[in-house]
Amino acid sequence: MRQATQGRDLELSRRAFLAATSGMLAGAAAFGLASQAEAGQRHPKRGGTLRFATRADVSGLDLHRNTIYLVSMPLAAINQGLLDLDQKSEPVPGVAAAWEASPDLLRYTFELRHGVLFHNGREVDAEAVRWNFERMQDPKIAQPLARAALENLKATEAVDKYTVRCHLHQPSAAFPADVVYYPCALMAPDSVEQADLHPIGCGPFKFVTWDRNNLTEMVRFENYFETDTEGNSLPYLDAIIGRPKREDGVRLTALRAGEVDLLDSMAYADAAEFPKKYAGKFQTWNVPTVGTSFILFNLEKGPFTDKQVRLAAAHAIDHEAIKQAVFHGTGEIAHGFYASASPWYADGVTAWPAYDPDKAKFLLRQARAVGVDVVLQTLPTPPYMQQTAELVQAMWTEVGFKVRFNIYDEVALQQKRRERDFHADSSAASYRWDPDGWFSRYILSTAPTTKIYSGFQNERADQLIAEARRTADRKKRLELYAAIDSIVNEELPILYLQHLTLLEAGSMRLQGYHPSVSGAFSTRGGGIRTAWME
């Protein structure tokens, strides 16, 4: 028997599991996860309405059909999953108060907290979880990230009202990270008919109204199960008003004009100056994210099928220049997928080829590829992708590549990728709470995404990814992922560039707001849940 807790070997006996479960429940209560019957009273003073400006808005409201979390942070507050995230983006008890894994990591059993309610008053029971997971696995319904998160799930069993058992196709130590609220948010099964108009989740805030690209309104869910350390019920805020404002400058202006209280991110150019210029007038939070930008090489077609040419391209790239010019010195240069603030940051990864334009020219001559045509492509937004590509184009041109740079929208870009009609791609990926979510989708040779991205095939990397997935020991897993990142840096299917950060800013009236490493607005003991307006 195994018990999934952070930083601990998962081997446990059944007795130990029960003891640990009881302990966890007690601990959870102490740390603000009381059962419904024990839920605290409303804090006598904390409340208010948060006006919140975000870059984007969701496409639709159905929690399973649409990516909600990263797109509309306000709407993410209606979400809750089987498991929650803590401030370091580690899976922790959520709707499930505890969980255990079978010794072979093929079965996970989740004990549900009693009395957790959906916003329509229906209890979140095992049957509701089963219905949710099955709907999220339906390729005609669910958005790709949710489907991908549950692709290893063979069957969901409602053992009894408060026990859910998940049977997996293959052993996986990563499964708990797959069932947190992003991307696997739970919705009330009896609300499916209204899912596109009025979603019913079980998160800290209830949906009120949504006018796409204009307004989102939510109010506090009075029966949310989480409490603060003093036993007061969370969240503190009475309401959230979301105001999508696509342009970075427009959001910042709205904050400065006092029209909003919080913005989700600002342009990197502003992020460098704003905290100093407006110190004492506005609060800022420099939040590292689980997001990394990179250059992706097409290993199946064009000049980068030759490793020598990839090495030349890598030696031509000045990471520090990109950090300064594109990211205005914020964040950190990426040597692996996870940044140093992440619990999955791995030490000892073999570095990618250092910036050395002379060596790049030499390698290019040696490969008889001087003046070779390179098609570099990217999306127009977020702006850093395009700006990075422009710099890379200049750096590659300087050492002897002939670079054609194309910008496409998402659909056209994916078409180019599928048709393998590109040589390199300035891209980024984010919010993979467990490294398996990154490596098994972008590096594993059999993964559909790898096939249309780099087309990378490396037997050793495949073995390590499979081994890491079935390894319960966290330290051992970290070593395995470091080894995979070393292979990535040597073979260069992708070249890591920069770990992304978010600079959030808010008015001085906003109190108790603690964004997490993931930039999550709704994490246990932090984010919007613990915020209030003075």
Place this chain on the structure above:
Amino acid sequence: MVMYTINRILYLIPVLFILTVAAFSLVHCLPGDVIDVLAGQEGVVDPAVRQALEHEYGLNKPLYTQYFIWLNHVLHGDFGTSQVTRRPIALEIFKRIPATLYLAIVGTIISLLIAVPLGTMAAVKRNTAVDYAAQLLSLVGISIPEFWFALLCVLFFSLYLGWLPSSEYYSPFDHLGLSIQHIILPAAALGIRQAAITTRLTRSTMLDEVQKEYVDTARSLGLPEWKVIYQYTLRNAMIPTLTISGLQLAQLLGGTVVIETIFAWPGVGRTLFEAIISRDFPVIQAGVLILGVAVVVINLLVDLMYRVLNPRVRLA
């Protein structure tokens, strides 16, 4: 007049038919479809899933069949549902029309309020300081990019003076006071640029008019100068101004994406832009058709206004 109006409305039928064909065809020239969008960042769609979704959205039928199905629904007043949000088009597009219409009309009114007096004064006081100032202002107005002027307005009136809000939309039917506060900057940003063009036009048509014989006749009959200018000359000079303003208004209905983005204005332009990015064909088709109808109707109204301004204009 009645026959003319009926005739013009009948002309609309082939125009709108051509518009539906153009809207439908152009939309389907875009690479990819909504299923690619739903595949999202992963970019991979299982062929069986694609087949099922194509069947669900009717994308597996021949294009001409899809067109006639859509046309049939439109003729029955059903624009369908968005393939992305799965909400009725009424919520996606119709709800945006008042915001866009409001912005375009107020912008045009601001434009006319500036352009007509300024252009008239410039013509009446030709080659004086007033004329030079009006010409300079209109030249500056034409030269300044719209987005830049909008940003200047925000910086000065919202951040520096703190008089007006920098963004957001409130319906005049729900919150009249807030709505007026929020419309001023975006409408001014739109209207002042339009005013620059209309001022020059008004000036030049007024100059033509004041040289005509009927003006001399009116003056020789001893009519006061203000009456000659404002009751007779200006009225005739307004016909081209009205034509241009009508066209500008029609253009504003679909062409305010930049202003809508800067002022976070939830109009049709932004919605259409988002729909194009996400290949939401029903929304794009409905949007293009509705805007097309609006343009045609505005042109008809402008033509009818000619007769009001100048009864000698025969509408036949």
